[in-house]
Amino acid sequence: MAANGDSFEQSQRRPGAKDKQNGKSTDSLLIDRRLRDKEERLSLVLWRRPVTTLHYFLLETLIKLKELTLKLWQRRGSVLLFLLVCSLFSVAYSTEGGHQEYVKYLEKKFLWCAYWVGLGILSSVGLGTGLHTFLLYLGPHIASVTLAAYECGSTNFPEPPYPDQIICPPGGGVDESISLFSIMSKVRLEACMWGAGTAIGELPPYFMARAARKSGADPEDEDYEEFEEMLEQAQNAQDFVTRAKLGVQHMVQKVGFFGILACASIPNPLFDLAGITCGHFLVPFWTFFGATLIGKAIIKMHIQVGLTFLDFDLDENWLSWIFEKVVLIMVCYFVISIVNSMAQSYGKRLQQQRHSEEKTK
Structure with missing residues (x-):
């Protein structure tokens, strides 16, 4: 492991010395150095350098x-x-x-709410790589409650957390009309907690961009660098996605609270950049989080519940089998991503330490 770590550091030293010998300008040297550093960090993945990656992962874990x-x-x-x-x-x-x-009673409620908040956080973290827990958990849950309501002829079955099977009330029969609003009232707690979790999951990019703006952005931070390049190049871009990202950024920047609320209230895959945008332009925390929480936990939640209610007639057993396999794959993907990310973070520490030592010489 030490030998692999030494090769990583040595591969960073040799090109720098060669560039100085070639007499390149300072700007060229900095650009080349950043490209080499980024390439070396991206090589720290389990399927390419497993021993070094695991070693750096453990060291970064201890530092954290x-x-x-x-x-x-x-x-x-x-x-x-x-x-x-x-x-x-x-x-x-x-x-x-x-x-x-x-x-x-409080224990059951707390654990049930924490479960759905956790699923909501998983759905939004990772700048687009989040686990889509609405499709995997909340949507099927709403569908199962809807099916049970039609089967029982009532929504008067036990409140969450439910047992393994939803038990119809004694007597059966139709004693109330099953409507969107009755189903919505039955799943409102789970849906609101899930929406609140998705709002919480948008906070890390916000704090990262806000701290970078106040203290000076790290030129080697890929997420922040990507955001800056998007702002600079989107004006002349022709592709729809880049222009759509710029549109979200303009709405959030100019309209403020209501712009964030509008973006958070609809299924919007481009909302991943809203946290970075609000942090970059120093939007107050409660303006960002308040609008995001209202949009995702209340407005968007009711829209998604309504859409699920209209399309609940699914083969539940078939879907559950597919969901189990998808969840297993996604969990493995997240574990591997966390290991790779932390190993790359430690590799970045080594690079920054080396650059600081070079400056002092």
């Missing part, structure tokens, strides 16, 4: 854990308060008494 520990120590007051609250809940949870009924 150390940084997290330092941040928690700096906020030790809040951490102690959080631990105190958790201790009180733990005592209430383990102590017998009449309050146990409410404790169990």
Whole structure:
């Protein structure tokens, strides 16, 4: 592993010395260096350099854990308060008494909401590489509730979290009209929590771009560099996707809250760049997050529930089999992506350290 790490660093040193010997200009040297650095980082993937990639992944994990520990120590007051609250809940949870009924109810509700918020976060994180959990989880859930409502003739079956099977109320028969609004009221909690999760998943790009704008953008950050190039070149671009991205950027920049709300309220694959756009132009946090939360958790949620209600007549067993296989593939993809990304992050640390050492010489 050490030998692979040395080859990575040595491959960075040799071309730089050769460029100086050729007498290239400073700008050319910087461009060449950035291209070489990027190419070397992208080579740190499991299927090309497995040993070095795993080695760097473990080292980056240790660094992240150390940084997290330092941040928690700096906020030790809040951490102690959080631990105190958790201790009180733990005592209430383990102590017998009449309050146990409410404790169990709150526990089920919390876990159920956390489950759907987590799926929503997975659906939006990763700048377009997120797991589409609406198609895999929320959509089928709405369809199963709709099918159960028509089968039972009522929506008066147990509230979530449901058992393995939705049990019809005793007596059966049609005692109410099944409509879009009755189904929507039955799945509103899950859909709202999922929408809130998708809004939370848009925060990392926002904070990244905001911090880069305030402190000076890192010229070697690919995500931020891609965004800057898009802003510079989209004016003369002819392709639809680039112009559509520019349109989203203009709407968010000029209209503000209502522009973000409009973009977040419709199924919009280009909304991935909205967080970077708002962070780049220093849009206030609550303007961005508030509009995103309202758009995704309320407006967009009702639209998607309505569309699912209109097209729920699906072979559930066939779909569930496909969903299981897709989920398994996507989970493997995300694990591999995380390992590669963290290894590349550590490789970038080595490059930055080497460049700093060169400047001091």
